[in-house]
Amino acid sequence: MTLMSQxxxxxAPARTTFVLGGARSGKSAYAERLAAASGLPVSYLATAAxxxxxxTPVDAEFAKRIAVHRxxxxxxxxxxxxxxxxxxxxxxxxxxxxAEAEALAQAQCEAQAEAQAYAKAEAKHEAKVPxxxxxxxxxxDCLTLWLTAxxxxxxxxxxxxxxxxxxxxxxxxxxxxxxxxxxxxxEIGLGVVPMGAQTRQFVDELGRLNQRIAARCDxxxxxxxxxxxxVKP
Numbered sequence: 001m002t003l004m005s006q007x008x009x010x011x012a013p014a015r016t017t018f019v020l021g022g023a024r025s026g027k028s029a030y031a032e033r034l035a036a037a038s039g040l041p042v043s044y045l046a047t048a049a050x051x052x053x054x055x056t057p058v059d060a061e062f063a064k065r066i067a068v069h070r071x072x073x074x075x076x077x078x079x080x081x082x083x084x085x086x087x088x089x090x091x092x093x094x095x096x097x098x099a100e101a102e103a104l105a106q107a108q109c110e111a112q113a114e115a116q117a118y119a120k121a122e123a124k125h126e127a128k129v130p131x132x133x134x135x136x137x138x139x140x141d142c143l144t145l146w147l148t149a150x151x152x153x154x155x156x157x158x159x160x161x162x163x164x165x166x167x168x169x170x171x172x173x174x175x176x177x178x179x180x181x182x183x184x185x186x187e188i189g190l191g192v193v194p195m196g197a198q199t200r201q202f203v204d205e206l207g208r209l210n211q212r213i214a215a216r217c218d219x220x221x222x223x224x225x226x227x228x229x230x231v232k233p
Contacts, residue, residue: 014219015180020187020210020231021223028141030221030228031184032073038180040137041100042077043093047086047146084149084160087169090138094177097136136179143185143209151202158198167209174216183217185210 017034021027035042048065073079078096082089150163160166174181189207194200214220220232 014217016174016177016217017182017219017221018210018214018217018232019182019184019221019223019228020214022187022190025223026226027184027186027223029072030223030226031139031141031182034182035077035137035139036074038137040135040180041097042074042137042139043096044073044077044079045082045086045089045093045138045140046079047082047140047142047149049081049083049145049149082146084146084153084166086140086146087166087173090140090170090173090177090181093136093138094173094179097138097179101135137182138177138179139182139184141184143183143213144188144206147202147206147209151198151205159201167212171212171216174213183213185213187222 017031019027019031019034035044070079078093080089080093147163150166151159153160174183186206187210188203194203214232218233219230222229222231
């Protein structure tokens with residue numbers, strides 16, 4: 001066996017992938033391509049929410065951005081609006097994937113039993129029903145907007161009281177998920193130090209969150225001008 005063929009035989013897709021990048025770096029589009037390429041049913045966890053007043057969006061430009069993202073996603077993907085409870089949304093998506101997998105496995109077992117019964121009745125060799133792999137892919141887009149919601153909730157002056165606990169909960173949910181998970185976030189720490197204590201705290205905490213999720217994930221990709229750059233492994 002050659003070195004190349006040995007590497008190919010040992011290669012396996014990452015279970016968790018973290019996609020980082022600046023504004024308009026192509027990170028969301030790349031993450032969506034990864035999700036589509038997985039061949040699995042996709043659950044899209046959307047953290048963006050357009051600010052509203054009496055049910056009417058107050059930021060038309062941001063609402064348009066959200067609409068563009070929605071239109072770009074395949075219609076058969078399941079979309080979950082997460083709010084600030086990202087851990088809960090990830091856990092719910094995982095439970096739905098498990099329930100669908102169990103239902104499919106049960107249907108396959110029943111089909112296998114029917115095929116075996118038919119083969120026995122016809123005195124033929126035992127029929128085999130192929131059982132395909134089951135599972136799902138969860139795409140989280142993105143951590144930056146989620147942290148923004150935790151830090152700048154409507155009508156609140158400062159972060160949510162339990163923002164740190166919510167980050168811990170998401171990290172734990174990501175670690176325990178058995179699905180293919182792709183997480184998107186912004187890299188905003190390459191510029192000058194921002195003015196304002198609260199803004200500096202946000203930049204610091206997003207940097208710490210990115211480090212934490214990068215350490216958790218099997219694979220880390222940095223998007224530069226639409227080009228994926230492998231960071232990890």
